[in-house]
Amino acid sequence: DDGYTFTIVSSNEQSWQFEVKNLTERDEWITGIQEQIMQSLQSAPSRKNTLDDVNSEIAIVRTLRKVNGNFKCVDCRSENPDWASLNLGTLMCIECSGLHRNLGAHISRVRSLTLDSWPAINLSVMSAIGNHTANKVWEANFHNHTKIDSKSSREDKEKFIRAKYEQKLFLAPLPDSKTSLSTQLIKAVLKNDLQHFLRVLAYCTPDDINKKYKLNDSRTALHFSCAVANPVMAQLLIWNNIDTTLQDSHGYTANDYARAANSDECIEVLVSNDSSQETSTAKTLYLTKELFVTSNKERDRNHSSIV
Ligand SMILES: [Zn+2]
Structure with a gap:
């Protein structure tokens, strides 16, 4: 009876028991399974990925050098x-x-x-x-x-x-010492002046980076980077601990600005940052709830008008 059962053991020591009616059927199963294994090995995505990885490594090194x-x-x-x-x-x-x-x-x-x-x-x-x-x-x-x-x-x-x-000993002093660092940072964003942006950023503490533009305008450098669709500056601000959830005076986040500017790259930068993802989920839930409340009211109104 042993001839009618067989076991497949995988390389990670998992095993599967098979039971068949006769030897011919057992051999058919074994051949079939072996063919499947060969096929999946030959088209193994891991081999293709390795080749792609090597090509993309070369491309990255070439591009950046x-x-x-x-x-x-x-x-x-x-x-x-x-x-x-x-x-x-x-x-x-x-x-x-x-x-x-x-x-x-x-x-x-x-x-x-x-x-x-x-x-x-x-x-x-x-x-x-x-x-x-x-x-x-x-x-x-x-x-x-x-x-x-x-x-x-x-x-x-x-x-x-x-x-x-x-110690930042070799940084050049900033030309404008009267304007706050946060304002200088925002101005560098608006002028699209990356070198000056980097210099100001080097002087900024996380507090400076998160400061609002003006008393009555609570946009940060991140709102502005997204408004002008500059994902590089947005990413640099995030790496320097800017709060992606901060809202402007109208309640809009950097994510809202990125959407308004149609900047998929800025949205991607914000979404790949955990805290911004939480807000957008929270916002979606809120919007859905709003919609639900509105449609209920609508339904009630329709209902009462019928009555
Ligand atoms: Zn070196």
Whole structure:
């Protein structure tokens, strides 16, 4: 009787028992199952994905290395950097990437060009900034400080990187010291001046970033970024802890502004941020409830008019 039952054991040690009437039927089943396994192995999406992944890795490295200044590490100038700082918009060598990681993600969000996945917005931010623009901001006031190079010791590299991004020693002073940082940030958004935006952002605390435009106008820099459909600036603000749920004086959030501007990219940036997703769900529920109440009233009115 044993001949009429068979067991399939998978590589993760799951097993399935089969029972058939006779040996011929058993062999038919085994052949059928083996064919299915072969077919699914040959068309395995994992193999195709690997090839796609390799192609997209190459494409990402090529695209980002073409950005101005990106053929060398933003800090030590080693050639062919393949690590990135998302929020700084720069490429760097593996050793500097380790030192960036030590600074903490609130200063530098480190990603690998080849090992990490790259959502479209991350590529947009990296393409918009690049090492040349970033150093115009972060090394603008460099003057007589000692530069590091690929042969500098790890200690010297760390000292330089901390001075540059943590102590912000080489930032150029802002030209307009009378206007508040939040207003300067909003003006940079409206002028679409990314370099100035980055410089102001480097000086801002989370409080500055979340400040409202004017006493009677509670829009933040995020409302304005979405109104002018600038997903790169919106993403940079979010990485710098802007509150995506803040409402303007009329109760509109940045998400409402992105929708009004028809900016799918801005909407995507906001939706991929958890807190904004909660608000939009809450809002949808609220709207549905409103609609329900309205339609009930409508029905009651119709009903009473009939009566
Ligand atoms: Zn380096």
